[in-house]
Amino acid sequence: MNLSDLDGMRRRLIGLVPAATLDDERALRLHFAAAVWSCLTEPGDAVAGAAIAALGADEALELVLRPPTSADKAWRDGLKRWKPRIGTVDDALAAARRAGATLITPTDPSWPHSLDDLQAHVPHCLWVRGDVSALDARRPTIALVGARAATTYGEHVATDLAAGLVSAGVTVVSGGAYGIDAMAHRASVTAGGMTVAVLAGGVDRLYPAGNAALLGRVIGGAGAVVAEVPCGTTPTKWRFLQRNRLIAALATGTVVVEAGWRSGSLNTAGHAASLGRPLGAVPGPVTSAASAGCHRLLREYDARCVTSAMDARELIGLDGAVPGVGTDTRIDDRTRVLDALSARATRSVVEIARRAGLDPEQSAALVALLELEGRARRVDDGWQLAAGGARV
Known part of the structure; x- marks a missing residue:
């Protein structure tokens, strides 16, 4: 393994990162090093985390591949843990490619920076599907x-x-x-x-x-x-x-x-x-x-x-819906469920779904939401329209 072998790193990361990352030498090195670190360490390894925070993922990895002649005990112990796993990297990257996973690192715009609060215990990268x-x-x-x-x-x-x-x-x-x-x-x-x-x-x-x-x-x-x-x-x-x-x-x-x-x-x-x-x-x-x-x-x-x-x-300090994000996007479906409810007759989720033209699982979630809003009420094994929950 060699961090100066750009072609080798590029070949290993194809399909796991955006094409722009493959064409950027610095980004390529950082992404490859982060992927390697995720293979070498157990989650929350503070010794590796401190080295990466101080030097960057690539420079810290260089110290693993070509360790200095002298180092403190924590680093020497770390090398004993990490080096036996170097041979697992290619298999892990191949498995990620087969699974359709995406690799994101702290240098990516999509990185959730709330993770940075973990400091030395921040993950080196995230493997994402979806x-x-x-x-x-x-x-x-x-x-x-x-x-x-x-x-x-x-x-x-x-x-x-x-x-x-x-x-x-x-x-x-x-x-x-x-x-x-x-x-x-x-x-x-x-x-x-x-x-x-x-x-x-x-x-x-x-x-x-x-x-x-x-x-x-x-x-x-x-x-x-x-x-x-x-x-x-x-x-x-x-x-x-x-x-x-x-x-x-x-x-x-x-x-x-x-x-x-x-x-x-x-x-x-x-x-x-x-x-x-x-x-x-x-x-x-x-x-x-x-x-x-x-x-x-x-x-x-x-x-x-x-x-x-x-x-x-x-x-978390929210008084209502998030402006512009998912705000009342299911109002039509909720209205259909309200239309399927009765103020007098008790109806099962299956009956509500049939009347609303929705699947039962979706109807169950929506009628539960209407209950939270005070517009539906549970009666025995079924549901009714709550007082004041009239359709609008």
């Missing part, structure tokens, strides 16, 4: 996280929050896992909004497998799936914990929807608090162990109580 613009820092972003073993209550709240947020132009970030994460992504997709799933493994391995179809829908047009580790990387407990810092850093604020006393979601909350990001938690039944972690955040960490999408928007 719409890179989902990472646009100009869009307000809220992380919705919670238990994998979610209750029906938690899933319902996550659905309502996500649908209400994306309809107001807020991007929903989560971790792609079962439970609360999956419901947040699914509701965002169904409501026609933008969502970002941050994985602990490579973006070529949609994990967990049971959510592969959902993550495929995100990639297909509803947002992006991202990771800091290269393609081919297996998710491990350590990488999940490190992944959580990215979720917290990407988001303007974090809301924990449901979490047990020792839930991994509290790790994400801890990262959000350490970064000075607003933190919210959804209260649950006091008898529910699945909400004990949320109650702990409310009691011990000054988390704000969040019970609606409006509360979540207020958490």
